[in-house]
Amino acid sequence: MTIPFDLERSIRILDQLVHTPSPSGYTMDVMRKVAGILEEAGLDIQTTNKGAVIASIKGEDDSRHRLITAHVDTLxxxxxxxxxxxxxxxxxxxxxxxxxxxxxxxxxxxxxxxxxxxxxxxxxxxxxxxxxxxxxxxxxxxxxxxxxxxxxxxxxxxxxxxxxxxxxxxDPRFERTDNGFIKSRHLDDKASTALLLELAASIAGSGEKLPHTVHFYISNNEEIGFGGNASVPDETVEYIAFDMGAIGDGQSSDEYTVSICVKDSSGPYHYGLTRHLADLCKRDGIPHKLDIYPYYGSDASAAIRAGYDVKHALFGPGIESSHALERTHTESMEAAARLLRAYVMSPLSED
Missing domain, CATH: 2.40.30.40 (Peptidase M42, domain 2)
Structure with missing residues (x-):
């Protein structure tokens, strides 16, 4: 059995999210929407004191956990x-x-x-x-x-x-074109959030057994630098920031592949975990690019700064014109969704 991917459901979730105002510090409405989507899928949720939402799916190994975070707060x-x-x-x-x-x-x-x-x-x-x-x-x-x-x-x-x-x-100005482009403000990081929520719901609906327990962490303060660095379960050994890939001159990332970040302004991401993600893409033929984001930080790097002893990595769909009138393509969303599925079904990285 494989975990199904429903692109149309992902885009419906994305449409809901971008039309729910959520600048950092004012995320109550969108977090209620996130909680509702997860609860409708039959998942139990935890709400942190800072307002983040965490849903967990138990795996065959419940001693070493994974955490995947996406953020729903915006500019x-x-x-x-x-x-x-x-x-x-x-x-x-x-x-x-x-x-x-x-x-x-x-x-x-x-x-x-x-x-x-x-x-x-x-x-x-x-x-x-x-x-x-x-x-x-x-x-x-x-x-x-x-x-x-x-x-x-x-x-x-x-x-x-x-x-x-x-x-x-x-205003988001959300639009989906006939040839697969998705244009909207706040695709950073609501495109990734939609894909992560769809994945959690798909796992819950399919009954697929994961090799390791996975926590789905929807954070609400990433744009101001301290989103997912609290309430991380002690058993977490791998921490994935599922966030946008930055596109521009000198960048490898584009709107048609999944972007894997090897380094951003915080420094290099964990080498072994990053290589594990790239190897999964090669194994499964997932279109991907390795890249460096020069003016960027993530919830994963915030967790490292907070002192969490985890392997950290970052990947996500490529987003054009970040922090402005953003755009991606359904091909990039699909590639990111495929890597998510390959990752949660894989063993832990070895290095």
Whole structure:
């Protein structure tokens, strides 16, 4: 028996996830959705104090465990100031450039539960007024939220319930093309999360017996650097960050293969475990690329920094234009899903 893969179910889960706002620090709704998907598959879950969700499937060897994590928190903004004009000054959540968010529709999430529409714009947007509309620095001093409400000053904006500290989420603009491309914000890391949730549900539904106990850890603080470095079971010996592959000049990764990271800004990943993943790809004919991500860190590297004595590795689908208007292809998602299945059914790495 092999673990089945349902691409359409994965994309349906992805559609749900990207349309559930979840900037780091404001992930309650999406974590409830994650928990519901796992519970619907018949899995018991644990919720950590930080809000992460863990589901476990017992293997034939219950003394040496594996943990696979994907994160569902995203980039976003937070209200820094209500400006005299009634518009909002933002501070960033996560690492991105303001030009990547300029022009995007957004939601302001107020403390009383309201969701107020707006658009992220440069203050100097109107070319008929501002000579420097195209050249002014894209910075927190110039970027603002234009609310879709009749507000002209601080008092009118505050009457809407908007205040400093309210979270701002960016519209995903999810689209699936006829030739297999998937375009959306927040594919980092909701594409991997969807695949991991689909895998957990498929194992539970198939009754396939795993060689080792596997923990499926959905974290909710990765974009700010400390997602999956707590509540790791003591029996864990291998820790996989299932996250995006970075694409650009000088990179090997693309949108049609699974990307295996050998090194990122935190340093090299565990050599033996990384080679084990590459060997599984070669054995099963899984399209893959080995790569280095120069400006990148993962939940696996955060766990290593926190002192966990585990072998750590990182792989996932290739994502174009990370932390902006992202894109991948169903071929990359399928390759990543195949490696996930090969990995959980394999023995532990030897080195």
């Amino acid at each position: 976003g903004g937070i209200v820094k100031e209500v400006k005299p004009s009634g518009r909002l000054k933002l501070d960033k959540i996560g690492g991105f450039n303001w030009n990547a968010a300029e022009g995007e529709y957004c939601l302001v999430h107020t403390a009383d539960g309201r969701k107020i529409r707006g658009t992220i714009l440069m203050h100097q947007t109107t070319v008929h007024v501002y000579r420097d509309a195209g050249t002014a620095e894209r910075s927190s001093d110039n970027i603002e939220v234009r609310l879709d409400e009749k507000v002209m000053n601080v008092e009118e904006t505050r009457k809407l319930g908007i205040e400093v500290g309210d979270f701002v989420s960016f």
